[in-house]
Amino acid sequence: MLQKDVKLDNTSKTWVLEKHIDFLQSFGKERHQYESSMMEFLRMSGMYWGLTALYLINDGKIPKEDEIFEYIKSCEHSCGGYSPAPGHDPHLLYTLSAVQIACLLNRELELPIEKIVLYVSKLQQDDGSFTGDKWGEIDTRYSFCALACLSLLGKLNEINLVKAVEFIKSCQNFDGGFGSRPGAESHGGLIYCCVGSLSIAGRLDLVDADTLGWWLAERQLPSGGLNGRPEKLPDVCYSWWVFSTLNILGRDHWIDKEGLKTFILASQDNEGGGFSDRPGDEPDPFHTLFGLAALSLMSHDKILPIDPTYCMPKAVINRLGLKPQTLS
């Protein structure tokens, strides 16, 4: 079976740092008005992706802090949850993004912390799992959102952590990976959510690090890029989901880092800045953050250090006194 992959043209992409700063600062303005309006349904997350990426390459400086904090407040609901934009429904995904942005701004203490804690803890089910909102979809992505959100606020003890870990354990597969629910197939993004949750809970002892490390290293293709499942094309965002998980498990040396770096840099847009999912596609803030975050984990100069568990700047995680578990 021919292995699906992309062919990198041999022009080595230079590192266009200044253009990435310009791309991120202009997203949402005239230049990207259309895409930005199309993404209103995820705007709060889009702001977390764009602002975290900017923080990493702009020496921790974020423009218009007050305007950003006002926007977060405009998306707050009386139940303690946050919506992606004013007038939309609250959801755990955007509640995490709002808390992450507030932590970037060093203003998390100005949030209605007790109301947020109540909103998140009400989403936990009897089996320890979490739904994303009142419509009741269960997914291990939401376990990660709940644990990351509460631990950032110093309130991890307000949910049943033992049951939460039990549910994640019930989603572990024979290949060492994890899926969205018990019995669901292993997938790079969900493995990151489950291993990240176990890292926050201090329960990485439940992970079969060698079997999972092998499965994750198998995601690397000849192009150097990583895919999320066997037989899929490589994609820059899996550089983060797969590589940060290998980093948490202490097995990031099991892949060819130079090859991964080449693939990520080949996915830069040399004209307008930003990163796309693979060379030649349109850049977006989502892939720009995850490309830069993976480069940060490979200690690329000019990018501030990032925490592999929270996908947030190390400086912010240290300031909050958080110590997510990693394996050596």
Ligand SMILES: COc1ccc(S(=O)(=O)N2Cc3cc(-c4ccc(C=O)o4)ccc3N(Cc3cncn3C)C[C@H]2Cc2ccc(O)cc2)cc1
């Ligand atoms: C362009 O098509 C999509 C498809 C799915 C989504 S998603 O919201 O379900 N989501 C996040 C996501 C975001 C973008 C994007 C474009 C512009 C912006 C502005 O900030 O963000 C693009 C893709 C994307 N996906 C889809 C994807 C990424 N790589 C391969 N695919 C198919 C991921 C998707 C799921 C998700 C992942 C992480 C997360 O924190 C939230 C949602 C969004 C746009």
Ligand SMILES: [Zn+2]
């Ligand atoms: Zn992607």
